[in-house]
Amino acid sequence: MTKMFDSGIDPYFLNVLGERFNLLDMIQSTEFDQDPKLLVGRLQHTIKPRFDNHDRYIIVMFETDYYWHGHGICLNNIFEIWRHLNIPFYTLILYTNNLGLEHEVQELCQDLHANDRPTIIETFINPLNYQPKHYQDCVPNLDHITHHAICLMAGAKRPHRYATWTALKDIDTDRLIMSIKANAK
Amino acid sequence: MKLLSITPWTRVNDDFLDGSIDYQEPDLDVSHPLLQQDCGPDVWKTQNYFYQHVALDIVSESVFHYPYPLITEKTLRPIANQRMFIIIGAAGTLGALQRKGFMTWGDIIDETYDTLTEPRARFKSVMTAIQDFCRRDLTEVKQYLEQNQYRLTHNLRNLRDLRQRELDQLIKKLDQ
Numbered sequence: 001m002t003k004m005f006d007s008g009i010d011p012y013f014l015n016v017l018g019e020r021f022n023l024l025d026m027i028q029s030t031e032f033d034q035d036p037k038l039l040v041g042r043l044q045h046t047i048k049p050r051f052d053n054h055d056r057y058i059i060v061m062f063e064t065d066y067y068w069h070g071h072g073i074c075l076n077n078i079f080e081i082w083r084h085l086n087i088p089f090y091t092l093i094l095y096t097n098n099l100g101l102e103h104e105v106q107e108l109c110q111d112l113h114a115n116d117r118p119t120i121i122e123t124f125i126n127p128l129n130y131q132p133k134h135y136q137d138c139v140p141n142l143d144h145i146t147h148h149a150i151c152l153m154a155g156a157k158r159p160h161r162y163a164t165w166t167a168l169k170d171i172d173t174d175r176l177i178m179s180i181k182a183n184a185k
Numbered sequence: 186m187k188l189l190s191i192t193p194w195t196r197v198n199d200d201f202l203d204g205s206i207d208y209q210e211p212d213l214d215v216s217h218p219l220l221q222q223d224c225g226p227d228v229w230k231t232q233n234y235f236y237q238h239v240a241l242d243i244v245s246e247s248v249f250h251y252p253y254p255l256i257t258e259k260t261l262r263p264i265a266n267q268r269m270f271i272i273i274g275a276a277g278t279l280g281a282l283q284r285k286g287f288m289t290w291g292d293i294i295d296e297t298y299d300t301l302t303e304p305r306a307r308f309k310s311v312m313t314a315i316q317d318f319c320r321r322d323l324t325e326v327k328q329y330l331e332q333n334q335y336r337l338t339h340n341l342r343n344l345r346d347l348r349q350r351e352l353d354q355l356i357k358k359l360d361q
Contacts, residue, residue, distance in 0.1 A: 012352055020359055036188045064248050064255060066191055072252075073189045084186040099281045100253030121355060124256040125348050131265070135345040140267040140337040142330050144237040148319045149271075151243035152259075154214075159202050160249035160308070164273055166209045167312040168243075175319045177239060180215045 008060040009095050010125045017093065021056040024091070029061045029074050036077040043085055051088055056119075061096040062126055072104060079108050092118035097126070146174075153180040201250040201304035236266040240326050241294075243315055246274030250304040254281040264344050267337040269294070269330070271318070273311055276302045286343045286350075288336045293329055294318055 008028045017023060024046040032039040048055070065072035082089055089112055094101065102120040109117045124130075151168065153161040165180045202208050236242070242263035248255050254277050263270040269290045272278045279289045279299040289296060295317065298310035318326075330337070 010348065012348060013355065016352060016355055016359070034190070036190065064251065067252060068189070068191075070252075073191060077188050080186055080188055097257065098253045098255055100277075104252075119359075123351050124261070125351065129256075129258045129261055130348065132345055132348065135265055135341055137338070137342065137345075138267075140330075140334050141237050142327060142334070145240050145323070145327055145330070147239045148321070148323060148326060149241040149243050149315070150235070150239040151245065153245045156247070158245075158247075158249070159200075159208065160273060161245050162210050163202060163206050163208045163308065164243075164245060164312070165211060165215070166207050168315060169215075171316065171319050175323075176243075177235070178215065180211055 008062070008126065009058060010123075010127060010130060013095065013121065013123070013125070014058075017056065017058065020054070021093075022052060022054045024055055024057050026058040026060065028063075029059060029065075030063050032077075033063065033065075033074045036074075036081065039078070039081055040085070043081065043087065047085060047087065051091055053090075055091050056093050057087075057091055058093045058095055060126075061094055061098060061101070062128075065098065072098075072101075075101070075104060075108070088116055089118050090116045093121065094118055095121045095123070097124040097129075098122070099124070147177050148175045150177040151179070153178070157181075201308070203305065205305055206308060236263070236268055239268060240323075240330055241269040241271065241318060242266075244270050244272045244274065246272055246278065248275055249273060249308070251275040254278040256281065261344065264340045267341055269337075271311065271315055272299075273308075276300065276307055285347060287340050290336075293326075 009026065014026075025042065027039065027042055032042070043057070046057075059078060061074070065074045067073070078092075078094075082092060089109065094105065099122050102122060105118055105120055151164065153165060161180060165178065168176060168178060171178075244259050244263065246255065246259055247257050252275070254275050256274075256278065260270065260272060260274070260278070260282070264287065271290075271294060277299060279296055283289060295310075295314045298307050298314055301307035301310055
């Protein structure tokens, strides 16, 4: 049952959910965050006139949402679509590394019956982040420390990374190892 | 149906910078010579070669001005490599790690920054914490780490065991 889905959720979590629920679909927020109508189209493949108590959709939110006046736009779109398609909210499982999303969801669910609310799983464990085969028990090697710190900023172009680089660039390179990726000009 | 779209979708909320924080975009990729020589292909592996040269990882997380802690592989990297960390990320990130059983470094690094929700104040506070740490005598830092090796080991084991703990919690929640 659980093999039909692509990665995005840790396989152990997926097995626990697959053992308890009839998983109708698993959708990553990045598949529709720029065009929420894609989620509508996706749900229409599996929507039922009447859902079973064990039916569930998993939405994986391992990306940042865009906040506008204190509301996450992607999250609000999910709720708006669920309401528009008249899908019970108990069918929704949000699997997310936004550690605090449950509080925001509770605010959006105030008008819902206690038995018709989404399940929120807040964790930073997913197949990309979590590599337990590498977490071998060994004594920390402290003998070769030659520098105080390292700062790797080779990810996406973000203002906080450039501000960090600006603030720290004058620290002696014998103390701080720094790397930042910029757009070539 | 009132769907909201933003084009282009930026996935960031980093509009916190103002004139009070200096901000320059580097012209070219900047990389320390040690990284160019020694950076192995697998930064996940414990005791990765370049991590052995440093005491602390300054983690630049995916988001800074954001309503929740958002923890990615960037934060897990120093834990897997048994090193201390400072996190340039959303307020409360260290608190979230502590609630998941990780030990942080508040007795050698001023971690006040994690409690500051105002982004400019938090940014200045975390930069001060980094600069203060880098001014310390390296011998003193190494002595501190030797005395606190157990914390590095604890964090690695906590990371290794975290999935099973979270699965147990999830099963308990679902079976209620």
